[in-house]
Amino acid sequence: MDVAVGIVAQRDNERAQALAASLVDALEREGASVVVDDATGGAVGTSAVPVAAMAGRDLVVSIGGDGTLLFVAREVGSTPILGINLGEVGFLNAVAPDDALGVVTELAAELDETGSVEERELTRLRATGVEADWTLEPALNEIVVHGPRRGSGGGATVGIDIDGQRYAESHADGVLVATPTGSTAYNLSEGGPLVHPSAETLVVAQMAATEPMPPLVVEPETEITLTVSETETAYAISDGRNRQRLDPPAEVSVSLANDAVRLVGPQANFFDGLDKLE
Known part of the structure; x- marks a missing residue:
């Protein structure tokens, strides 16, 4: 699989780090090139780079809440992002943790086969x-x-x-x-x-x-x-x-701004998110 993936886990979140480790294992078994953010590298035990260095990869996976995805978007610009939701609301993160392995590996396989996946652009x-x-x-x-x-x-x-x-x-x-x-x-x-x-x-x-x-x-x-x-x-x-x-x-x-944020994968249900607002 000729696909380069970056994974960013919410800081100091053991659940996010454990999911990152599982994603690394699954993707590397398929032959993908995977790196994690430098704050997660020690916990996961794999190649780690600053988040900004993930710009230009085929896909970056953000694990956490909307705040984590906002941070990732600032760092990687127009690189495609998939959000896995560990937060409360999740307007930007549509993928539940239990579904993450299947969604991420399927997206990587689609990228490998076709070179692109369906995405939506968010104005900046x-x-x-x-x-x-x-x-x-x-x-x-x-x-x-x-x-x-x-x-x-x-x-x-x-x-x-x-x-x-x-x-x-x-x-x-x-x-x-x-x-x-x-x-x-x-x-x-x-x-x-x-x-x-x-x-x-x-x-x-x-x-x-x-x-x-x-x-x-x-x-x-x-x-x-x-x-x-x-x-x-x-x-x-x-x-x-x-x-x-x-x-x-x-x-x-x-x-x-010149470059929009590109989200890939399932879309969050906007109205379900509104029900979670305080």
Whole structure:
């Protein structure tokens, strides 16, 4: 079998590590080339590499919750990913642990025979400085622009321009732009709408604005500019992880990233996942 597979197990999760070991054994018996992430290598006893080094392999298997898959997606870009769900909700991870061996080996066999498998693309966003030379790592869930901190006295005045026209301007904790994937995450907690995964849209939502406008749903190619003022410090944040400090007044452009995330294998049931949200 001429297939290269990477396996990433959730950190410090013995169940994930045990499943990774079983997958390594099954795939290597079929002749696949398999590596695991360097945090798992010692527990599994096989070849280990940084997750970023798995970019370009035929398949990367993420074992854990949606947070683990988000991390994997940041590291491997457009490399096909299969998610095995050890979390509670699992909007991105569709495969149950009991089904993992069968699904992964079948996918590897299909890749070996045909060179491809059915996949779906998930939109990612990028934030860039309009008059500053910086770009955040792409976000699968959302881009957030906010003041120095959340809550009383910590916000900023944020203007929202859509294709060059002002939609809203208000003192607020911040503003977020979410993909359909991210609509069930930070966006939902801020009162934004749920977006079905098949919809080709983005959501722009204010966070605790003093003069609020309703969350706005726009096409993915829309030109979105967020202008931050009336604060000494602000931040642009990608998926709650990658952060860029801003020196207001500052403008942030939010647009589609060049590379989407490619998910393969069974798809999660969106409505079943909603039942598990708290």
